[in-house]
Amino acid sequence: MNILGFRCVQCQGQLQISIHGLCSRCHREIRHFPYCGKCGAELPHCAMWCGQCLRNEPNWDRLVMVGRYNEPLSSLIHRFKFQNQFWLDRTLARLLLLAIYQAKREHGLILPEAILPVPLHHFRQWQRGYNQADLLARRLAKWLHIPVQNQSLQRNKRTPTQRGLTAKARRKNLKNAFSIAAEFPYQRVAIVDDVLTTGSTVNEIAKLLRKIGVQEIQVWCLART
Structure with a gap:
């Protein structure tokens, strides 16, 4: 009771x-469904590659997600991100934790050495009061016993919102938007974000990580549009 x-x-x-x-x-x-462990495309059964990501391969290696950006997940994310309901971090992080465990079973996922939340520009974080990706990453880091590196990756440019932009405009918007600490010893990392749309943000971060020698880059997100 x-x-x-x-x-x-x-x-x-x-x-x-x-x-x-x-x-x-x-x-x-x-709604949960089998998906490509590389790009997140819906598939008849779980697989590590699909035709879509072979044609347009992302810069990351593995993707873990809870589901599509549909109800009720979309409402929960919107409340969490835009309505100051930061206390939803526990519920949403738990959903992502379950998706990570499922990816270990079905995609052979190996847990990373460190977790990197997608950073907000300091002005936007000041406006919102928190970084929703950082809240998720902190929960996951505690449950999985993996360090969260929330100071190593920085957002240098105060870019306009990505909502409503084309994929090309998103890429242009994010050019040189991020920097990473000179001392970064990890070879396998997970980038945590709330929603993956075109993937422009995490692609830009992944390119930066590749340049400093990171070998495996995972993307963990709540939903893909």
């Missing part, structure tokens, strides 16, 4: 296990 009255963060129904954040019904509404 739920004597403390914990509620589902989505439907407000009572929870049997408070730490889950989502009730079983809302959790089932998040």
